[in-house]
Amino acid sequence: MLAAISRDGTSGDRGEPITEADKALPAVSCPFMRSCLDLAFKGRYDFLDGVVLVHSCDPQEKTARIWESYVKYPYINFIDIPVNIYEPRLEYFKGQLNDFKKTLEYFVGQELTPEKLGRAIELHNTQRALVKELYELRKPDPPLISGAEVLQVTSALTSIPVEEGNELLAQVISEVKGRKNGPQKKAARLLIWSSTVDNMDMMATFESGANVVMDDFCGGSRAYGSDVKLTDNLIDGLAHHYLVDLMLPRTYREAVPGEARKDYMADLESRFGYLKGFVMEWNVTGVILLLVRFCDPFAYEVPALKDYLDSLGIPSTYIEYDYARGALAPLTTRVEAFIEAIS
Numbered sequence: 514m515l516a517a518i519s520r521d522g523t524s525g526d527r528g529e530p531i532t533e534a535d536k537a538l539p540a541v542s543c544p545f546m547r548s549c550l551d552l553a554f555k556g557r558y559d560f561l562d563g564v565v566l567v568h569s570c571d572p573q574e575k576t577a578r579i580w581e582s583y584v585k586y587p588y589i590n591f592i593d594i595p596v597n598i599y600e601p602r603l604e605y606f607k608g609q610l611n612d613f614k615k616t617l618e619y620f621v622g623q624e625l626t627p628e629k630l631g632r633a634i635e636l637h638n639t640q641r642a643l644v645k646e647l648y649e650l651r652k653p654d655p656p657l658i659s660g661a662e663v664l665q666v667t668s669a670l671t672s673i674p675v676e677e678g679n680e681l682l683a684q685v686i687s688e689v690k691g692r693k694n695g696p697q698k699k700a701a702r703l704l705i706w707s708s709t710v711d712n713m714d715m716m717a718t719f720e721s722g723a724n725v726v727m728d729d730f731c732g733g734s735r736a737y738g739s740d741v742k743l744t745d746n747l748i749d750g751l752a753h754h755y756l757v758d759l760m761l762p763r764t765y766r767e768a769v770p771g772e773a774r775k776d777y778m779a780d781l782e783s784r785f786g787y788l789k790g791f792v793m794e795w796n797v798t799g800v801i802l803l804l805v806r807f808c809d810p811f812a813y814e815v816p817a818l819k820d821y822l823d824s825l826g827i828p829s830t831y832i833e834y835d836y837a838r839g840a841l842a843p844l845t846t847r848v849e850a851f852i853e854a855i856s
Contacts, residue, residue: 524671524711525549526557528838537579543572543807544836545709550576553584563588563620565613570763570810588620597765598757607752614748630747636675637741643682644670644737650689651726652795655698658689660705660725661716667732668711700856702726702796705733706788706818707803708811718845719801722852727795729788735759738787760787762814781821784814792827799855800829801848805836828855 525548534551552558563586566577581589592609595602618625647666650657666685670678689695701723707730710716719725728734739758744750756764768779791797800822804811815831822829830851834840 524709525836526552527712527836527840529555537583538576541807542575543570543805545805545808546572546576548836550580553580558584561586563590565590565592567592568594569761572807572809588616590616594763595756596763599770603752603756606756607748610748610752627747631743633675634741634743634747634750636679640670640675640679640682641737641740643679643686644734647682647686647689648727648734648737650686651724654702654724654796655696656724656726657692657695659696659716660703660720660728661713663728664710664716664733665713667736671732696720696724699724701852702798703852704728704788704791704795704797704800705730705803706800708805708808710803714841715844718841719848721845722849722856723799727791727797729791731761734791735761760784762810778824781817781824785818785821788821789825792825797827799851800827801851802829802831804831804833806833 525545527548529548529552531544531547531551533554534547536554538547538550540547558564564580564584566573566580566589568574568577568591577591581591590613592613594609595606614625644667647658647663651660651663666682669681673681699720699722703719703723703725704727705716705719705725706728709731710728711732716725736759738760739754741754742750744753766783768776768783792800802815802818804815812833819829819831828851830847832844832847834844
């Protein structure tokens with residue numbers, strides 16, 4: 514089962530040279546976004562009936578505007594996500610989600626009733642619970658499942674129906690619990706913090722000399738850490754989850770709302786405190802801060818995040834890489850040096 518799970522690249526593609534996207538985006542913009550746009554220009558996403566584009570970061574917003582201008586789909590919707598969690602911004606975001614719901618209903622010709630939406634939320638909450646159960650299998654020493662295998666599973670979840678994904682997760686969890694040939698114990702237990710990691714070869718590089726026992730990146734644990742609450746108005750629960758509950762660098766948070774003076778350590782705790790639980794529960798001995806080049810929202814977090822990890826006594830290293838296959842060799846050298854330093 515684990516060997517059969519794969520994804521054929523419905524996001525970016527590190528192995529595809531970026532050529533067409535150069536017509537619309539400068540070389541100094543996010544290479545992940547450039548790769549996605551390049552594939553869209555080349556027709557790799559022509560199987561889609563529609564796209565939902567968001568303002569998650571400025572490069573993504575600019576890419577979204579270009580995408581909807583040059584690549585035509587039967588349905589396109591743009592969702593503007595606020596950058597802070599004040600109540601007026603939350604109300605604005607609820608409006609964005611309500612507009613999304615209305616345009617989607619018009620496109621498919623069916624009403625998204627509270628019953629249908631509630632059922633969908635319950636199915637996704639079930640998936641979140643199953644993913645968290647899968648991550649629990651990484652706590653033993655050695656872990657029962659490798660980081661590359663977990664990435665393989667979570668990547669597959671993004672491209673199959675949620676019911677099928679839940680069945681897949683249940684099968685994988687059962688298989689892993691009964692396996693006799695799991696990962697071997699290695700010199701370090703790593704946590705990978707990143708914006709996105711979508712390549713198995715890269716994860717395998719980290720695990721050549723260490724066990725990757727936890728992650729904090731989009732598409733990994735970050736997407737499954739908390740449930741959507743079934744509020745009276747279901748849009749309220751969705752808005753709160755995606756704006757407030759998800760811990761992302763793009764979101765401005767204050768330790769004390771409206772504070773006039775900053776308490777630096779309190780500020781760090783409000784932004785990164787959840788990582789302490791990861792470090793303690795998964796017995797993490799080192800953290801790799803991994804970013805694709807020009808990922809500014811996450812890069813701005815790195816100095817403060819390193820300070821926070823230092824306060825916990827956890828060694829960390831920052832690695833920046835190009836979103837290209839040739840980046841693997843220098844990445845390997847830096848990862849090996851870090852593992853040797855902390856072992």
